[in-house]
Amino acid sequence: MSGNEKKAKKEKKKIIPKKNPMPEQDPKVRRHNFEEVPYGYTPELAQKEAERCIMCKKPLCIDGCPVNIDIPGFIKMIAEGDYVGAARKIKEENCLPAICGRVCPQETQCEIVCTLAKKFEPVAIGRLERFAADYERDNNLIELPKKLPPNGRKIAVVGSGPAGLTVAGDLIVLGYEVTIYEAFHKPGGVLMYGIPEFRLPKKIVEEEVDYLKKLGVTLEFNQVIGKSITVDELLKDMGYNAVFIGVGAGLPSFLGIPGEELGGVYSANEYLTRSNLMKAFLFPEYDTPIVRGRTVCVVGGGNVAMDAARTALRLGAENVYIVYRRSRTELPAREEEIHHAEEEGIIFKLLTNPVEMYGDERGMVKRIKCQEMELGEPDESGRRRPVPKEGCYFTIDTDLVIIAIGGQANPLLTKSMQGLELNKWGNIVADENGRTSAERVWAGGDIVTGSATVIEAMGAGKKAAADIHKYLSDKEKQESVSWKVSN
Numbered sequence: 001m002s003g004n005e006k007k008a009k010k011e012k013k014k015i016i017p018k019k020n021p022m023p024e025q026d027p028k029v030r031r032h033n034f035e036e037v038p039y040g041y042t043p044e045l046a047q048k049e050a051e052r053c054i055m056c057k058k059p060l061c062i063d064g065c066p067v068n069i070d071i072p073g074f075i076k077m078i079a080e081g082d083y084v085g086a087a088r089k090i091k092e093e094n095c096l097p098a099i100c101g102r103v104c105p106q107e108t109q110c111e112i113v114c115t116l117a118k119k120f121e122p123v124a125i126g127r128l129e130r131f132a133a134d135y136e137r138d139n140n141l142i143e144l145p146k147k148l149p150p151n152g153r154k155i156a157v158v159g160s161g162p163a164g165l166t167v168a169g170d171l172i173v174l175g176y177e178v179t180i181y182e183a184f185h186k187p188g189g190v191l192m193y194g195i196p197e198f199r200l201p202k203k204i205v206e207e208e209v210d211y212l213k214k215l216g217v218t219l220e221f222n223q224v225i226g227k228s229i230t231v232d233e234l235l236k237d238m239g240y241n242a243v244f245i246g247v248g249a250g251l252p253s254f255l256g257i258p259g260e261e262l263g264g265v266y267s268a269n270e271y272l273t274r275s276n277l278m279k280a281f282l283f284p285e286y287d288t289p290i291v292r293g294r295t296v297c298v299v300g301g302g303n304v305a306m307d308a309a310r311t312a313l314r315l316g317a318e319n320v321y322i323v324y325r326r327s328r329t330e331l332p333a334r335e336e337e338i339h340h341a342e343e344e345g346i347i348f349k350l351l352t353n354p355v356e357m358y359g360d361e362r363g364m365v366k367r368i369k370c371q372e373m374e375l376g377e378p379d380e381s382g383r384r385r386p387v388p389k390e391g392c393y394f395t396i397d398t399d400l401v402i403i404a405i406g407g408q409a410n411p412l413l414t415k416s417m418q419g420l421e422l423n424k425w426g427n428i429v430a431d432e433n434g435r436t437s438a439e440r441v442w443a444g445g446d447i448v449t450g451s452a453t454v455i456e457a458m459g460a461g462k463k464a465a466a467d468i469h470k471y472l473s474d475k476e477k478q479e480s481v482s483w484k485v486s487n
Helices: 003-012 043-050 060-064 071-079 083-091 097-103 125-138 162-172 202-215 231-236 268-276 303-314 335-344 454-486
Strands: 154-158 177-181 218-220 242-245 265-267 295-299 319-323 347-349 352-359 365-378 384-397 400-403 441-443
Touching (some): 071 125, 162 177, 162 202, 202 218, 303 335, 303 400
Parallel strands (some): 177 218, 265 400, 319 347
C-alpha cells in the first residue's frame, strides 16, 4: 500500500465527533402548529451518520436495546445505501420502528453504551431507526415477513399499546391466531391518546398498526375487558389458549391539595386524551370541549408534562409554566423534549411545589399557591429529595392547571379476576417473563411496572410473547406424550 493510500485510508476512518443534526421546524413557527417538529434525516445525512459507527467487535448497543435489535447490522446497511434492508433488519426484532425512532429514549439505552460515546457523541441510533422505517414506508416498499403455518392456537391481547402490539406482532408470525381487545375506538393506547401529534403523528401509529393487521392480527374496539368481557370468559368460553394483559397505567394521580376539584384543573391523561385521541386541537373540525387557558401551569417534570405544556402553548396559551419541585438536573423528561420546550418559550418554575389552588365565583381555578423548595439528601430514586423552605410562598395567576405526576393501575380489569396477585400499588405481579399468578395469563408494560417508556413496554411484550410460545409448545408436547402413553 502506497503512502497516499495509507493516508487516504486513515482520513477515511477519521471520526466525526458530533452527531449530524436533524433538521426541524423553527421554534417561532412550530409553537403555533401541531406538525411534527423534527423533519428526519435525508438519505445523505443518514449515510453520513451511519458512517460514524465504528462497527466494534462487542456492540454493547444491542444489549442496551430492550428489544435487542441488531443495531450494527442495520446501521451498516444504511452506510451502504441499503435503506430498505435496514428497515427489514430492524423489523426482525421490532414491529414498530417508526414509533420507536421518534419516542424512545435512546440516549439512556442503546446510545449511552455506544463505544463512540467514550470520547465523542454516540451514533444517532434513534434517528437512523426512524430514517430507515420512514424510507421503507414513504417509498411503498414494505413487505410482510414469512409466517409459520397456523398452529390452531388462539391468543387474546388486552390493550393495543406498545406492549400489546409487540406481543401480537411476535406471535402472529409464529402461527398463532391473535386478537387484540381495545377499550377505545382507535388502536395504539398511549401512542394514540398520550403523545401529541407534533412528537408522534397519528398517521405513523395507524400505519404501524396497519402493518400488523396485514400480518393477520385482528382488532376489536370498544371492548372494556373486565366489563364487557372478563378474562375468565376469554379463556373458558371463547377458547383462547392464553391472555396477555397490557392495559397500561391509565388511572391518573393527583396532588391531594385544596382546590384541586376546581374547574380548569385537568389530569394530563384527560387533557392529552381530549387533544390527541378526540382531536380537540383540530377545532372547529372536531368540536371536542377543552379549556384553552391563557396562563397555564403544568405540574410535573416528565415527558408527559412537556407534552401537556407544549400542547397548551399550541392551543393558544400566552404563558405556560412547568412547575416542578426539583431542579433542572433532576427533570425526568428527555433532554430533547426539555430543549424543545425551552426553545418554544415554556417557562420553568423549578424548586417549586403547589400547595393550594383558589377559584373564582364560577368555581374555575384562578390562582395557584406554591412553596419554594431546596434540595436535600438523595431519596430511593437517587435524586436529591426536595425539602420545603419554611415560610417561602408565592402565587401564580392561572386559568388552567394540568397535573402530570404519573399514573396508577386502573382496577377495573384486575378486580374482575380471581387469583391474580397485585402489589401494594395495584399493579399486576409478574415474573421476568410476564407470567402472572393466574394460569395462562401474562402481563407486561405499565400495568406491571408503573409508568415507564414505550420501549420498556415493548421489551416486556417480547419476553412475554416468547414465554407464551414456550409454554404452549411445551404443553402441546406433554399432551402428545400423554396421548401416546394412554393409547
